[in-house]
Amino acid sequence: MSEEERSYDVVVLGAGSTGENVADVVVRGGLSAVLVEPELVGGECSYWACMPSKALLRGTEVLAEVRSVDGAKQAVTGEQDVEATLARRDSFTSNWDDSGQAEWVGSAGIDLLRGTGRLDGERTVVVTDADGGTVRLTARQAVVVCTGSEASTPPIDGLADVGAWTPREATSAKAAPARLLVLGGGYVGCEMATAWQALGSQVTVLQRGGRLLPGLEPQAGEAVAAALRDAGADVRLNTSVTGARRDGTEVVLTTEDGREFRGDEVLVAVGRRARTADIGADTVGLEPGEYLSVDSTLRVEGSSWLYGVGDVNGRRQLTHMGKYQARQAGAAIVARARGEETDTAPWSPFVATADDVATPSVVFTSPQVASVGRTAAQAEEEGLAHRVVEYPIGSIAGASLFADGYSGTAIAVVDTQREVLLGVTFVGPAVAELLHAATIAVVGEVPIGRLWHAVPAYPTISEIWLRLLEAYRG
Amino acid sequence: MSEEERSYDVVVLGAGSTGENVADVVVRGGLSAVLVEPELVGGECSYWACMPSKALLRGTEVLAEVRSVDGAKQAVTGEQDVEATLARRDSFTSNWDDSGQAEWVGSAGIDLLRGTGRLDGERTVVVTDADGGTVRLTARQAVVVCTGSEASTPPIDGLADVGAWTPREATSAKAAPARLLVLGGGYVGCEMATAWQALGSQVTVLQRGGRLLPGLEPQAGEAVAAALRDAGADVRLNTSVTGARRDGTEVVLTTEDGREFRGDEVLVAVGRRARTADIGADTVGLEPGEYLSVDSTLRVEGSSWLYGVGDVNGRRQLTHMGKYQARQAGAAIVARARGEETDTAPWSPFVATADDVATPSVVFTSPQVASVGRTAAQAEEEGLAHRVVEYPIGSIAGASLFADGYSGTAIAVVDTQREVLLGVTFVGPAVAELLHAATIAVVGEVPIGRLWHAVPAYPTISEIWLRLLEAYRG
Numbered sequence: 001m002s003e004e005e006r007s008y009d010v011v012v013l014g015a016g017s018t019g020e021n022v023a024d025v026v027v028r029g030g031l032s033a034v035l036v037e038p039e040l041v042g043g044e045c046s047y048w049a050c051m052p053s054k055a056l057l058r059g060t061e062v063l064a065e066v067r068s069v070d071g072a073k074q075a076v077t078g079e080q081d082v083e084a085t086l087a088r089r090d091s092f093t094s095n096w097d098d099s100g101q102a103e104w105v106g107s108a109g110i111d112l113l114r115g116t117g118r119l120d121g122e123r124t125v126v127v128t129d130a131d132g133g134t135v136r137l138t139a140r141q142a143v144v145v146c147t148g149s150e151a152s153t154p155p156i157d158g159l160a161d162v163g164a165w166t167p168r169e170a171t172s173a174k175a176a177p178a179r180l181l182v183l184g185g186g187y188v189g190c191e192m193a194t195a196w197q198a199l200g201s202q203v204t205v206l207q208r209g210g211r212l213l214p215g216l217e218p219q220a221g222e223a224v225a226a227a228l229r230d231a232g233a234d235v236r237l238n239t240s241v242t243g244a245r246r247d248g249t250e251v252v253l254t255t256e257d258g259r260e261f262r263g264d265e266v267l268v269a270v271g272r273r274a275r276t277a278d279i280g281a282d283t284v285g286l287e288p289g290e291y292l293s294v295d296s297t298l299r300v301e302g303s304s305w306l307y308g309v310g311d312v313n314g315r316r317q318l319t320h321m322g323k324y325q326a327r328q329a330g331a332a333i334v335a336r337a338r339g340e341e342t343d344t345a346p347w348s349p350f351v352a353t354a355d356d357v358a359t360p361s362v363v364f365t366s367p368q369v370a371s372v373g374r375t376a377a378q379a380e381e382e383g384l385a386h387r388v389v390e391y392p393i394g395s396i397a398g399a400s401l402f403a404d405g406y407s408g409t410a411i412a413v414v415d416t417q418r419e420v421l422l423g424v425t426f427v428g429p430a431v432a433e434l435l436h437a438a439t440i441a442v443v444g445e446v447p448i449g450r451l452w453h454a455v456p457a458y459p460t461i462s463e464i465w466l467r468l469l470e471a472y473r474g
Numbered sequence: 475m476s477e478e479e480r481s482y483d484v485v486v487l488g489a490g491s492t493g494e495n496v497a498d499v500v501v502r503g504g505l506s507a508v509l510v511e512p513e514l515v516g517g518e519c520s521y522w523a524c525m526p527s528k529a530l531l532r533g534t535e536v537l538a539e540v541r542s543v544d545g546a547k548q549a550v551t552g553e554q555d556v557e558a559t560l561a562r563r564d565s566f567t568s569n570w571d572d573s574g575q576a577e578w579v580g581s582a583g584i585d586l587l588r589g590t591g592r593l594d595g596e597r598t599v600v601v602t603d604a605d606g607g608t609v610r611l612t613a614r615q616a617v618v619v620c621t622g623s624e625a626s627t628p629p630i631d632g633l634a635d636v637g638a639w640t641p642r643e644a645t646s647a648k649a650a651p652a653r654l655l656v657l658g659g660g661y662v663g664c665e666m667a668t669a670w671q672a673l674g675s676q677v678t679v680l681q682r683g684g685r686l687l688p689g690l691e692p693q694a695g696e697a698v699a700a701a702l703r704d705a706g707a708d709v710r711l712n713t714s715v716t717g718a719r720r721d722g723t724e725v726v727l728t729t730e731d732g733r734e735f736r737g738d739e740v741l742v743a744v745g746r747r748a749r750t751a752d753i754g755a756d757t758v759g760l761e762p763g764e765y766l767s768v769d770s771t772l773r774v775e776g777s778s779w780l781y782g783v784g785d786v787n788g789r790r791q792l793t794h795m796g797k798y799q800a801r802q803a804g805a806a807i808v809a810r811a812r813g814e815e816t817d818t819a820p821w822s823p824f825v826a827t828a829d830d831v832a833t834p835s836v837v838f839t840s841p842q843v844a845s846v847g848r849t850a851a852q853a854e855e856e857g858l859a860h861r862v863v864e865y866p867i868g869s870i871a872g873a874s875l876f877a878d879g880y881s882g883t884a885i886a887v888v889d890t891q892r893e894v895l896l897g898v899t900f901v902g903p904a905v906a907e908l909l910h911a912a913t914i915a916v917v918g919e920v921p922i923g924r925l926w927h928a929v930p931a932y933p934t935i936s937e938i939w940l941r942l943l944e945a946y947r948g
Contacts, residue, residue, distance in 0.1 A: 065536050437914050450918055453828045
């Protein structure tokens, strides 16, 4: 079988949301592009992460909300229909069928090649399909690696042999296991613990460190741990799992200090690693399995034509940041193809400045945790002159109208030299949509003095902004 | 009975939220202050407006949300408990008891005089209590009129004699009338129609003009009219009521073209007028019953000591804007008392710039309407170079996760010369908390180019921001 050869301006490895966005931007910019994908078009986010996890969580969230409003709660006399919730989750993943997204790719003027793409020296990618056929692609302008990341398995004795769930199985499971062990208390572990505990599992979270959600403000992990326990889950901090085995149908985890935890399934959610083991990294002088080291335009250090965008560069492993990087890198590729200057000053259209100073994230637990920018600890580490202010969201009129007994916290980290916000964290029910105000304030570097003129509408929960400003003024 | 005489730095007429905030700010600034109030401390917002209206609406809102999430909706087999909702409303008004707020006034170091305050020439207020006793107050620095506004009755034959509801009765009613006529389709009429239709009334809205919520983007009134009709209300546009009478226990409204509408109660919500008829305005050369004309620091034009803050100046009749004006005017009074310069440039700490260009408002109907800044029509009127972009919120992943069949619209008005936002409107379920992001963008004059770096977290409804930016780029 002779090898087909094709050339494009841009070859994109990986058709997750990041790859789709890179291809879309460069095609809109007049370049030709092909997406290479061995699995489902749409990637982790569409099928095994954001979409199914949020669909699993939404019913629980809204039922908690209605149960906290006297007068409305009397209408709730039944329980969540778990079958229907799982079916709704299935609909959000299109039943793991990517034909809709593949159709979008075509309509956007992007070519799609199904198969595994591997670099084969400069500007070259060889795609091998399921039948072993190959296509050799030449990229006139750029090869963009958007292969993302995958769950990593920690070096725990026996863990590789117990059939542990990765986040993929946790988001796509067809039924709630009776007992679910969750190894890891980061955002995936916390979200899945929240979801499955509500959907019928008895969940045990085993976290090696002293708190859940360790990268965020400590109040976040504390609130989520308390809420998980209130919901009936068992949350064990400072618990170091050192062994795993199957005992009949049971999975058994053993800890450093000799305790045992038994479940029907175990979800391993202790981190991710770059999906670069099988992309031909060595043919261009890179180390397989390592994150791609990129500059602010997401171009691989030292290369003129290779980019690493999204999870694969290890900067910020979030769907929305992958898409953001895709827009910035795409703009840079188009400008460079036209021979135009690409301004690499902070906040230019070609650089991903927000990666460094204004990355938003929402953990869809109950309570939710929404944060952007630096935590107090990060500001401290970076040696920035700052002051931290905190205010209970439950004392805001809009919050008490929203839910009887609303409990939550807002934390702002203020740069005391520049008088701008470095970061903001909200912990509480339904805080997800409060976040973008903070993101705009951080990104826009809006001075505190000006923020006083940004009046929150009464009585919304957003009035927390006024209290934070008052707390900062002292 | 001899007249008591007292002097303060600042005398505040009216202890609604605006007056409370003026007094608080000046006392924090080291001045002495007295609040004069003939009714309840806390004012309209606490007892007959924001708080009770939102409490009446919240149960309906959250039940609609849960009913739009498959899996969760199966738990809702009953109906809203109207008695419990009314009791919850009562708790938010503290059963119309102001002792809690009066206590706060004392704890804030503010004196409280219960009685009617009337100006009696320069820097002088005479307070008459319920027993006819008087106190003569002298204000060394300022008299601040925060008497607010009251519902106005339109000149319709017989309307004054039918015992019509004002917004006060509509928010404090002890039971849903079987049939409620609502005269006026502004935000009060729309909110109360939404509330009482859901709580058991058959509501008919009679609106003289061609749309509901006439000051907002037309899509807002259209969506609210459609939703009210879906809920079973009768919405009549272009309907000019010219007569009213009682017929037994029924109230009958007659229109210009001879039609009749019958109900058990009628709410008149066609506008407000300044509460300045009985404040001794004539003793300082002002016209009783008129709004106070003020400068950007909220000081009455031509006066060195008289301020008009909140509804009473007719600028923006919203609780949060009254409180904002209170902060700005309070700061100006303190600075002037210290002999300091008060910068009156836009966005200074002493002026209410947001009144003119960045007033946020939320209408808590179903769907909600949240808007800030200028509408397209206002930008047009002011001759500003602008472009309007619109995007359906329901196509955002976060919105479809939030509710099956989510329907809503976002509209942004962009200044094409300065490349900043002039105004934003969101129409849809639960958009209230989306608004503050827009308010910060408008107030902060954050350039569109920078807003591209404000990444909305996926999958939140806030991703509408990305779509609006894309729509603007074209």
